[in-house]
Amino acid sequence: MDAREMKIKAAAAALEHVEDGMRLGIGTGSTAEEFVRLLAEKVAGGLKVEGVPTSERTARLCVELGVSLKSLDELPELDLTIDGADEVDGNLFLIKGGGGALLREKIVAGASKRMIVIADESKVVDTLGAFPLPIEINPFGSVATRVAIEKRASRLGLSGELKLRRNGEDIFTTDGGHHIFDASFGRIPDAEALAGALNSIPGVVEHGLFIHMASLAIIAGPAGARTLK
Numbered sequence: 001m002d003a004r005e006m007k008i009k010a011a012a013a014a015l016e017h018v019e020d021g022m023r024l025g026i027g028t029g030s031t032a033e034e035f036v037r038l039l040a041e042k043v044a045g046g047l048k049v050e051g052v053p054t055s056e057r058t059a060r061l062c063v064e065l066g067v068s069l070k071s072l073d074e075l076p077e078l079d080l081t082i083d084g085a086d087e088v089d090g091n092l093f094l095i096k097g098g099g100g101a102l103l104r105e106k107i108v109a110g111a112s113k114r115m116i117v118i119a120d121e122s123k124v125v126d127t128l129g130a131f132p133l134p135i136e137i138n139p140f141g142s143v144a145t146r147v148a149i150e151k152r153a154s155r156l157g158l159s160g161e162l163k164l165r166r167n168g169e170d171i172f173t174t175d176g177g178h179h180i181f182d183a184s185f186g187r188i189p190d191a192e193a194l195a196g197a198l199n200s201i202p203g204v205v206e207h208g209l210f211i212h213m214a215s216l217a218i219i220a221g222p223a224g225a226r227t228l229k
C-alpha cells in the first residue's frame with residue numbers, strides 16, 4: 001500500500017463518523033483532501049452536511065467538488081472536525097501547520113465538539129518534535145518575537161533553529177496574512193509547557209501544538225486502519 005492509499009484508508013474510516021445533517025470542520029493538507037474527495041462522493045449520493053473549511057485551499061477543493069460550505073461565523077458550533085497532522089503522540093497531542101493553516105485549523109477544531117485526526121503510521125511518534133514546530137507570527141516586530149521565542153524555549157531546555165518559512169523567493173504568508181517560523185527544537189518532552197510559553201508571547205499569533213483537542217486519531221498502515229483514543 002503506498003502513502004496515498006494509506007491516506008485514503010484513514011479518510012474512509014473517518015467518513016464513517018460523518019452523519020447526515022452534521023456541521024463539519026474540514027481540515028487542510030493532502031490527507032484532508034482525500035477526505036474531501038470521499039465526502040464529495042457521499043454528498044453527490046445524497047448525504048447532507050455543511051462544511052467549514054480551514055483554509056482557502058480546502059475551500060477551493062470543496063467548491064470544485066460540490067461540498068456545501070459556510071463560514072465559521074454562520075456556523076459557530078460544529079459537530080466534528082476531521083483534519084490531518086504532522087505528528088501525533090500517545091496522548092493525542094499533535095503538531096500541525098506543515099501546510100500553513102494552523103491558525104484556522106485550531107479555531108475550527110476549537111469550535112467543534114469532536115476532532116478526528118487522520119494520518120498514516122509515519123506521523124505517530126513517542127515524543128513530539130522531530131517535525132519542526134510551525135509558529136505563526138505577526139510580521140510586525142518579528143525579530144523581537146524570534147528573540148522572545150528563543151528565550152522562552154531555552155527556559156524549558158529547548159533550543160534549535162527558527163527558520164522563517166518561504167515560498168520560493170517570497171516569505172510564506174498564511175491565509176491570515178501572517179508569517180511562520182519552523183522551529184527545530186528536536187524532542188519536546190513537555191508540549192503543554194511549551195504551548196503555554198508560546199501563548200504568552202504577544203507576537204505569536206498561534207503555534208502548531210494542538211493539546212487536548214483531538215478526541216480520536218485514525219492511523220492507517222499497510223495492514224489497515226487503527227484508532228488511537
Ligand code: 5RP
Binds near residue numbers: 031083084100101
Ligand atoms: C496543515 C496541516 C496538515 O494537516 C498537516 O501538515 C498534514 O498534512 P498532510 O496530510 O499533507 O501530511 O496541519 O496546516
